[in-house]
Amino acid sequence: MSLKTVICVLWAVCVGHTEGIQHGPNIIIMLMDDMGWGDLGVFGEPSKETPNLDVMAAQGMLFPNFYTANPLCSPSRAALLTGRLPVRNGFYTTNAHARNAYTPQEIVGGISQDEILLPELLKKKDYVSKIIGKWHLGHRSQYLPLKHGFDEWFGSPNCHFGPYNNSVRPNIPVYNNSEMTGRYYEEFEINVKTGESNLTQIYLKEGLDFISQQATAQRPFFLYWAPDATHSPVYASERFLGKSQRGRYGDAVMELDDSIGQILAHLVSLGIHNNTLVFFTSDNGAAVMSGAHQSGSNGPFLCGKETTFEGGMREPAIAWWPGRIPAGTVSYQLASVMDLFSTSLSVTGVLPPDDRVIDGLDLSPVLFNNSLLDRPIFYYRGNQMMAVRIGQYKVHYWTWSNSWEEYNTGINFCPGQEVPGVTTHTQEEHTMQPLIFHLGQDPGERYPIRSEVMCLSVLGNGVKTVGPG
Amino acid sequence: MSLKTVICVLWAVCVGHTEGIQHGPNIIIMLMDDMGWGDLGVFGEPSKETPNLDVMAAQGMLFPNFYTANPLCSPSRAALLTGRLPVRNGFYTTNAHARNAYTPQEIVGGISQDEILLPELLKKKDYVSKIIGKWHLGHRSQYLPLKHGFDEWFGSPNCHFGPYNNSVRPNIPVYNNSEMTGRYYEEFEINVKTGESNLTQIYLKEGLDFISQQATAQRPFFLYWAPDATHSPVYASERFLGKSQRGRYGDAVMELDDSIGQILAHLVSLGIHNNTLVFFTSDNGAAVMSGAHQSGSNGPFLCGKETTFEGGMREPAIAWWPGRIPAGTVSYQLASVMDLFSTSLSVTGVLPPDDRVIDGLDLSPVLFNNSLLDRPIFYYRGNQMMAVRIGQYKVHYWTWSNSWEEYNTGINFCPGQEVPGVTTHTQEEHTMQPLIFHLGQDPGERYPIRSEVMCLSVLGNGVKTVGPG
Numbered sequence: 001m002s003l004k005t006v007i008c009v010l011w012a013v014c015v016g017h018t019e020g021i022q023h024g025p026n027i028i029i030m031l032m033d034d035m036g037w038g039d040l041g042v043f044g045e046p047s048k049e050t051p052n053l054d055v056m057a058a059q060g061m062l063f064p065n066f067y068t069a070n071p072l073c074s075p076s077r078a079a080l081l082t083g084r085l086p087v088r089n090g091f092y093t094t095n096a097h098a099r100n101a102y103t104p105q106e107i108v109g110g111i112s113q114d115e116i117l118l119p120e121l122l123k124k125k126d127y128v129s130k131i132i133g134k135w136h137l138g139h140r141s142q143y144l145p146l147k148h149g150f151d152e153w154f155g156s157p158n159c160h161f162g163p164y165n166n167s168v169r170p171n172i173p174v175y176n177n178s179e180m181t182g183r184y185y186e187e188f189e190i191n192v193k194t195g196e197s198n199l200t201q202i203y204l205k206e207g208l209d210f211i212s213q214q215a216t217a218q219r220p221f222f223l224y225w226a227p228d229a230t231h232s233p234v235y236a237s238e239r240f241l242g243k244s245q246r247g248r249y250g251d252a253v254m255e256l257d258d259s260i261g262q263i264l265a266h267l268v269s270l271g272i273h274n275n276t277l278v279f280f281t282s283d284n285g286a287a288v289m290s291g292a293h294q295s296g297s298n299g300p301f302l303c304g305k306e307t308t309f310e311g312g313m314r315e316p317a318i319a320w321w322p323g324r325i326p327a328g329t330v331s332y333q334l335a336s337v338m339d340l341f342s343t344s345l346s347v348t349g350v351l352p353p354d355d356r357v358i359d360g361l362d363l364s365p366v367l368f369n370n371s372l373l374d375r376p377i378f379y380y381r382g383n384q385m386m387a388v389r390i391g392q393y394k395v396h397y398w399t400w401s402n403s404w405e406e407y408n409t410g411i412n413f414c415p416g417q418e419v420p421g422v423t424t425h426t427q428e429e430h431t432m433q434p435l436i437f438h439l440g441q442d443p444g445e446r447y448p449i450r451s452e453v454m455c456l457s458v459l460g461n462g463v464k465t466v467g468p469g
Numbered sequence: 470m471s472l473k474t475v476i477c478v479l480w481a482v483c484v485g486h487t488e489g490i491q492h493g494p495n496i497i498i499m500l501m502d503d504m505g506w507g508d509l510g511v512f513g514e515p516s517k518e519t520p521n522l523d524v525m526a527a528q529g530m531l532f533p534n535f536y537t538a539n540p541l542c543s544p545s546r547a548a549l550l551t552g553r554l555p556v557r558n559g560f561y562t563t564n565a566h567a568r569n570a571y572t573p574q575e576i577v578g579g580i581s582q583d584e585i586l587l588p589e590l591l592k593k594k595d596y597v598s599k600i601i602g603k604w605h606l607g608h609r610s611q612y613l614p615l616k617h618g619f620d621e622w623f624g625s626p627n628c629h630f631g632p633y634n635n636s637v638r639p640n641i642p643v644y645n646n647s648e649m650t651g652r653y654y655e656e657f658e659i660n661v662k663t664g665e666s667n668l669t670q671i672y673l674k675e676g677l678d679f680i681s682q683q684a685t686a687q688r689p690f691f692l693y694w695a696p697d698a699t700h701s702p703v704y705a706s707e708r709f710l711g712k713s714q715r716g717r718y719g720d721a722v723m724e725l726d727d728s729i730g731q732i733l734a735h736l737v738s739l740g741i742h743n744n745t746l747v748f749f750t751s752d753n754g755a756a757v758m759s760g761a762h763q764s765g766s767n768g769p770f771l772c773g774k775e776t777t778f779e780g781g782m783r784e785p786a787i788a789w790w791p792g793r794i795p796a797g798t799v800s801y802q803l804a805s806v807m808d809l810f811s812t813s814l815s816v817t818g819v820l821p822p823d824d825r826v827i828d829g830l831d832l833s834p835v836l837f838n839n840s841l842l843d844r845p846i847f848y849y850r851g852n853q854m855m856a857v858r859i860g861q862y863k864v865h866y867w868t869w870s871n872s873w874e875e876y877n878t879g880i881n882f883c884p885g886q887e888v889p890g891v892t893t894h895t896q897e898e899h900t901m902q903p904l905i906f907h908l909g910q911d912p913g914e915r916y917p918i919r920s921e922v923m924c925l926s927v928l929g930n931g932v933k934t935v936g937p938g
Contacts, residue, residue: 038768038769043513044507044511044512044513045513046534046768046912047533048531048533058527062517064515064516064517245861245909245910246910247909247910249910250910291916292907292910292915292916297912299513299768299769300515300766300768300769330517392714415915416771416887416888418886438761439515440516440719441714441715441716441761442761443515444885445885446885447760447761447884
């Protein structure tokens with residue numbers, strides 16, 4: 001043992017376990033499933049079911065203007081892990097204009113071998129990566145997480161749809177790394193009638209154990225924690241069932257919130273909280289078409305999942321890194337799940353791929369200096385760019401909620417909401433004269449700004465007084 | 470000077486200025502004008518304009534289920550000060566079924582001489598009472614605040630409507646105690662074009678001075694702080710104009726929030742915060758019919774001001790009393806502005822009148838022990854009881870947004886919202902088979918529970934799974 005090593009060890013013992021860690025920060029991305037912006041107490045859910053997330057926000061940075069890259073699970077998750085829009089990473093459809101890509105469920109495709117995922121890149125700095133929960137980027141063996149950079153996996157390639165009880169359509173499998181360890185509704189019980197399931201507890205334990213193991217081994221880690229309790233059919237464990245004023249959906253939220261509190265507390269108890277960036281968000285807006293019992297809240301926003309209105313794509317988001325991110329701050333940065341890719345690379349000192357377009361933005365200046373960076377938000381359905389946000393302005397080139405055919409069967413993507421000419425049931429093109437909203441003044445997209453007023457106002461004294469009176 | 474007095478004075482000096490105060494707690498009621506539930510950061514406004522109110526909530530008790538007694542200014546304010554429903558205190562109409570009582574503006578009436586107002590009762594314990602801002606309980610001399618228990622007044626009998634510039638309809642007067650000291654748009658400028666006015670600053674200074682004077686004199690006080698900057702035409706002072714992402718309405722919110730922060734800080738600096746109950750709320754829901762520039766947000770709730778949907782009557786509410794009310798608590802108590810009357814009497818040790826019905830509830834057990842008390846909420850328009858809430862269930866006996874005649878002129882009480890059979894433009898009676906909502910699961914009143922399901926469910930295993938799937 002050299003003198004230098006002895007000094008290092010002694011110093012580490014003196015200043016405490018974690019201070020001696022030489023590796024880059026750990027990364028934890030907590031991705032909820034179909035949870036809406038308005039489901040958090042800090043974003044106004046009246047039942048206030050998320051005390052732990054509210055504390056996380058008070059200790060970290062809250063993002064009211066955070067977006068997914070697509071209002072549907074698979075493309076959103078593919079965008080997060082590749083830092084690229086679905087039209088680049090392949091998770092889109094062309095066969096039905098403005099339909100969302102549901103690729104890995106409907107067909108046998110999945111994430112392309114040519115895409116480079118975040119855990120693959122983090123390997124360059126010896127990160128151990130684990131995904132816990134839903135993958136959703138393809139269920140055939142070549143598409144599974146361990147083939148795309150993850151070292152460990154506990155979870156499923158798909159949602160917990162079911163139960164299916166015929167040999168043609170087996171229940172969705174649950175994997176432990178590369179081995180199937182059971183199936184939903186069989187070894188991993190979900191009681192659709194009572195809503196009871198221990199899955200969130202299992203995912204929590206998997207998360208805590210993984211963190212403990214890496215802390216003990218002093219290895220840097222990336223944990224992608226993606227539980228799916230708030231996706232229909234929603235579930236919670238016995239301890240949480242009946243606890244929320246909202247019913248079963250709220251019970252699921254309360255259990256996830258409790259789990260998040262436990263994970264953060266675990267980081268603190270291990271002394272690695274000052275070396276761990278935790279980011280909480282959701283994959284798309286609340287699935288309001290599923291009704292009051294099986295879906296959450298998009299707060300003041302229009303419509304929900306599968307649409308390119310704010311309710312479909314604006315997500316709850318909190319960044320937490322004690323000692324690095326100033327506590328109790330609100331960032332108005334327009335940000336995206338794709339930024340989690342670029343930011344994770346930045347804080348760990350890994351260069352992004354230089355052979356392709358990366359749509360993610362490095363949010364480090366936002367997180368550490370509360371800077372505001374110029375950047376647009378693109379709203380896609382399938383391969384159709386429906387809308388763009390720049391600053392407070394959102395421009396719809398196309399509007400569409402869902403088809404009359406679907407709507408007439410009782411499926412409503414905007415229940416209780418109707419904005420004439422905006423929540424259209426036919427695909428309406430506005431490319432020659434786009435619909436414009438000021439999302440600061442009108443977050444609910446209720447008052448399109450008339451173009452002539454807009455022009456006059458931009459020519460005049462700015463845009464402050466644009467809109468109806 | 471007796472020995473006892475000397476000892477008392479010495480003791481007061483030793484333990485600090487305020488510890489020697491023998492009088493009951495001061496009461497401050499901060500009543501906003503047309504501010505919506507969703508306008509506070511802590512209730513989900515995306516622009517997060519209310520850091521001081523959010524801190525007030527973190528230091529006090531937040532009420533997500535707090536209601537006004539009527540979705541309109543005058544009857545709401547009369548209910549607050551009398552502890553009685555408008556149908557009891559006279560602020561209702563019978564001449565047009567389900568119209569709201571706008572009495573003090575449209576006719577020459579006002580608060581009845583027979584009503585006993587909170588400041589009259591507090592006089593029994595030598596409280597000094599001041600109203601700052603809008604009165605709205607009658608503009609003829611016999612109805613003004615100093616005739617109804619207030620010792621001081623700075624403000625106006627009415628809203629800051631105008632400007633009027635003809636002798637038939639003069640501008641609304643502003644009073645300093647019993648003397649008119651000027652008029653809106655004349656001595657008290659409001660620039661409708663730019664939105665600039667110093668009125669909130671004037672009301673703030675009046676409030677701080679009054680508090681200082683009573684603290685110095687060691688007199689218990691009741692301050693009813695009722696600024697009207699968020700009532701159309703909304704205004705803010707130069708320092709706040711253009712500061713909010715929401716435009717002028719948000720600027721007004723930011724200035725009010727800043728003022729509230731200053732008032733709370735002033736209580737702390739005077740050392741009387743541990744002896745002062747501060748309650749923040751609003752008089753009715755956001756006036757969403759006024760459009761995006763002149764109105765606020767009712768968050769996830771249906772419709773707004775003038776309606777008996779949640780957006781019309783659910784109010785932002787925070788109670789603050791350091792050392793007495795546990796910090797950072799959320800109370801799900803169903804509560805009402807009328808409870809501020811009963812609670813103020815309770816904490817000051819004054820008995821309520823025993824010759825009349827008082828509708829207010831003493832919230833002391835809620836504030837100090839976080840108890841939950843059984844109580845219904847009644848939703849009135851004029852003399853018509855439109856709906857009742859008991860627990861999580863709300864029952865609509867009548868539905869009505871506004872008339873087709875009014876709606877067809879472009880006035881919409883539910884912009885962007887439409888729930889078939891609920892947001893009706895004709896007065897729809899449901900007394901034989903009321904519309905039922907579960908507000909925990911469905912705060913937005915989008916999914917009426919079918920009666921037959923309700924009955925079956927109540928007869929069966931409880932009501933957890935009631936409603937559409």
